[in-house]
């Protein structure tokens with residue numbers, strides 16, 4: 001019985017992360033902080049750091065942004 005409850009809680013948590021409020025959702029679309037272009041999802045990591053922490057190279061202006069859409073200074 002405990003296992004069933006745990007399964008339901010985990011399922012609900014995963015659903016919340018995938019389809020919950022935009023602020024928390026993993027499915028949210030990020031915008032380039034420089035030009036406002038919607039960044040592609042799923043992303044293709046361009047580096048080990050991007051694979052680990054998320055982030056994009058903006059396809060429009062080439063700015064490197066982190067997982068929250070903020071510009072990364074090189």
Ligand SMILES: [Zn+2]
Nearest residue numbers: 032035058061
């Ligand atoms: Zn951009």
